[in-house]
Amino acid sequence: MELTIDKTNQIKVLEDFFHxxxxxxxxxxxxxxxxxxxxxxxxAAKALVPSTGETQKSIGSLMVPAExxxxxxxxxxxxxxxxxxxxxxxxxVNRFRKSGGATGSIKASHFMEEAYNAxxxxxxxxxxxxxxxxxxxxxxxxxxxxx
Numbered sequence: 705m706e707l708t709i710d711k712t713n714q715i716k717v718l719e720d721f722f723h724x725x726x727x728x729x730x731x732x733x734x735x736x737x738x739x740x741x742x743x744x745x746x747x748a749a750k751a752l753v754p755s756t757g758e759t760q761k762s763i764g765s766l767m768v769p770a771e772x773x774x775x776x777x778x779x780x781x782x783x784x785x786x787x788x789x790x791x792x793x794x795x796x797v798n799r800f801r802k803s804g805g806a807t808g809s810i811k812a813s814h815f816m817e818e819a820y821n822a823x824x825x826x827x828x829x830x831x832x833x834x835x836x837x838x839x840x841x842x843x844x845x846x847x848x849x850x851x
Contacts, residue, residue: 718839733842734772737835739765742776744826748819749777759789777816793817 722730742765749763765774778789795812 715836718836721843722839729842731772733835733838735767735774736841737831737838738774740834740838741827741830742774744823744830745776745819748823749816752813752815752819753789754792754813754815759792762789789816 722733725733746764750760753760753763759778762778764779765776766779767774791810792813793816796810798809799807801807
């Protein structure tokens with residue numbers, strides 16, 4: 705279903721409907737819209753990450769508990785469920801074992817920052833449209849449940 709919005713009437717109706725919803729429903733709509741709008745950023749970050757495998761698969765989005773927001777970046781994934789992609793983004797200093805011997809360092813790649821800079825306009829341009837589409841999907845789902 706293609707959503708077309710008349711800037712004067714339909715937006716006001718959607719906004720009034722949105723403001724009448726419960727906090728939980730508002731949160732679902734916001735996060736659904738944000739997740740759809742963030743897909744180009746996630747795809748760009750996956751393409752730019754210097755490591756493949758679990759690190760590449762770990763890049764995605766998470767809902768922020770009790771807020772109308774999502775976090776985009778690396779999340780826990782796979783067998784070694786740890787947050788490791790920030791080491792690739794920021795780099796590390798030369799590290800040493802307690803028993804002696806260096807483990808080396810990781811050079812910063814700034815892949816997430818590069819992905820953000822490349823897709824910033826696209827993501828922010830899509831947020832409003834995806835938000836309205838999420839409201840429309842919510843209305844459609846609610847109508848199906850009420851039938």
